Amino acid sequence: MLRTIVKQNTAIRSLATFASPDSVLPKKYGGRYTVTLIPGDGAGQEITDSVKKIFKSQNVPIDWEVVEVSGVESETGKSHGVDEAVESLKRNKVGLKGILYTPSDNSHKSLNVALRKELDIYASLVLIKNIPGVKGIYDGIDFALVRENTEGEYSGLEHQSYPGVVESLKIMTRFKSERIAKFAFDFAKKNNRKLVTAIHKANIMKLGDGLFRQTVKDVGQDYQGIGVNDLIVDNASMQAVAKPQQFDVLVTPNLYGSILSNIGAALIGGPGLVPGANFGREYAVFEPGCRHVGLDIKGKNTANPTAMILSAAMLLRHLGLNQDADIISKATYDVIADGKIRTKDIGGSSSTTEFTDAIIEKLA
Known part of the structure; x- marks a missing residue:
């Protein structure tokens, strides 16, 4: 178990070296970083709430600048928030993002693609790796x-x-x-x-x-x-x-x-387990690697937040907060390996909240 955690952590830790720290990493104010948070559509709000709750429990030095962006909203003709998200990322350089819904009709373009193109976030990195405890x-x-x-x-x-x-x-x-x-x-x-x-x-x-x-x-x-x-x-x-x-x-x-x-x-074992990140010369945005929106489970408190939590751990390593990243990653893997608390997608019946609380208990 430890070997797996260390290997995965090592594979992620060096990602900040892909671009110049002067141009990519945000400035630290009072020992804290401000990070853009785009909850996204579907189950995005619930799984980003898990990250916020875990970070708060650990006193991780992150302040969130929340920007609501929605493909569902754009389908109804309302403002979808991409411009606000772009401006926030230009200020903060780093973001955590849920998946945005893309309507299937021909009058709406993908907001996920629009965001990456606008900021030239050209490289997507997805880590496909067995997680102990999930068959x-x-x-x-x-x-x-x-x-x-x-x-x-x-x-x-x-x-x-x-x-x-x-x-x-x-x-x-x-x-x-x-x-x-x-x-x-x-x-x-x-x-x-x-x-x-x-x-x-x-x-x-x-x-x-x-x-x-x-x-x-x-x-x-x-x-x-x-x-x-x-x-x-x-x-x-x-x-x-x-x-x-x-x-x-x-x-x-x-x-x-x-x-x-x-x-x-x-x-x-499914999209809820795959972390990911997107990099450009100046900006980095972290999001689940398998881009499923989860509209069908929105508000049901059943989503697996693992992919978002591990993506957030990648964000922490990008900022040089390796100790926080390692502790949170290990607690997440430990909960899954224990097998007592697990969400529906990996064979359990626990809620998103119960899974999140179990991680926090491991951190205590």
């Missing part, structure tokens, strides 16, 4: 998924050229492919990972995905001791459910990373 489909799963956040299929450039005919532009650039590749190899180097795998569909999209694949391989030549290979995305999906233990670091364009993060979540 996954396989044992020995431990890989990182690095996803480009700002282009590819999520460029958002599409139009109807003729009734019934839609043209969508997938934008791939060498600059952004190189940038995300360097992020992936830097992560691998700092966290003793040995292999980076580029995920693509270059057999069909020979120019766009071909550029991505070749750029990753080119960048890999500068990182001695770290291997580089590639997999077509459909094969990668099959390999993920057949032998996920072979993966170490995967680097992907936007859409493929979204698919593989969901597969990874299913392998280890």
